[in-house]
Amino acid sequence: xxxxxxxxxxxxxxxxxxxxxxxxxxxxxxxxxxxxxxxxxxxxxxxxxxxxxxxxxxxxxxxxxxxxxxxxxxxxxxxxxxxxxxxxxxxxxxxxxxxxxxxxxxxxxxxxxxxxxxxxxxxxxxxxxxxxxxxxxxxxxxxxxxxxxxxxxxxxxxxxxxxxxxxxxxx
Numbered sequence: 001x002x003x004x005x006x007x008x009x010x011x012x013x014x015x016x017x018x019x020x021x022x023x024x025x026x027x028x029x030x031x032x033x034x035x036x037x038x039x040x041x042x043x044x045x046x047x048x049x050x051x052x053x054x055x056x057x058x059x060x061x062x063x064x065x066x067x068x069x070x071x072x073x074x075x076x077x078x079x080x081x082x083x084x085x086x087x088x089x090x091x092x093x094x095x096x097x098x099x100x101x102x103x104x105x106x107x108x109x110x111x112x113x114x115x116x117x118x119x120x121x122x123x124x125x126x127x128x129x130x131x132x133x134x135x136x137x138x139x140x141x142x143x144x145x146x147x148x149x150x151x152x153x154x155x156x157x158x159x160x161x162x163x164x165x166x167x168x169x170x171x
Contacts, residue, residue, distance in 0.1 A: 005040055005085035006102050008032040009063060014077055019070040021079060023063040025125075026101060032086060033063055043082035051084075099156065107159040109134050109144065112152060117142060117170075120161070132161075142170065 009023040009032070023033070031037065033056040041049040052068040065084075070076050101123050109117045109132075118136035124143075125131075134142040144150060144163060153162040 003087040005042065005087060006100065007083050008039070008086050009065075009084040011041070011076075011079045011082055011084065012062075013080060014073050015059075015064050017073045018066070019072050019076050020064050020066050021076050023065055023084065025063050026083075033065055038087070039067075040085045040087070041079055041082050042085055043079075046082070049079075099154065103156040104132060104154070104161070107154075107156075107161045109142075109161045109163060112162055112164045117163075120144075144169070 008027040009025050011021045012024050013022045014020065015022045032039075033053055035053050035055060037053045039051045039053060041051055051070075054066040054068045054070075056066075057064050067076070104123060105120050107120045109120060111117060118134040118141075120132045121135040121141070122133040123130050124133060130146040132144040132146060134144055136142055144165075150163050150166060150169070151161065152164050153160075155161075
């Protein structure tokens with residue numbers, strides 16, 4: 001596999017005895033878990049495993065997924081804590097002001113004044129807009145809503161983001 005791989009979820013547990021796994025989603029794209037989708041399971045110090053989604057459903061805020069040729073809990077138990085990834089070859093062109101998580105995570109966040117705030121370590125998707133979790137040195141994490149009033153510039157090439165915080169955001 002020569003294409004870069006990108007996270008779409010983490011298997012956090014098994015679900016039932018028929019080979020279903022509970023996945024913490026790390027993508028906005030529902031099609032990543034549609035039946036027939038090619039995924040790659042990756043875990044430290046273990047060989048990459050190619051998987052094909054057999055079924056998908058959402059239950060209590062988690063994605064429940066089964067894979068072809070994995071019929072029981074015994075077939076999927078070893079996948080716990082590993083990550084599900086997709087090849088970069090399945091990426092689609094996004095509209096303006098839309099980004100893949102991997103383009104944002106790891107970016108350095110600056111104020112419009114040039115002051116460095118920290119680095120985006122995670123993206124939360126609670127509802128109307130995404131929220132970027134910015135890890136700061138010597139301070140608690142900062143939550144930045146991805147809205148036009150706050151996020152002024154995103155440079156995915158240099159992995160730099162410029163924001164103009166609304167009142168109270170940095171408190």
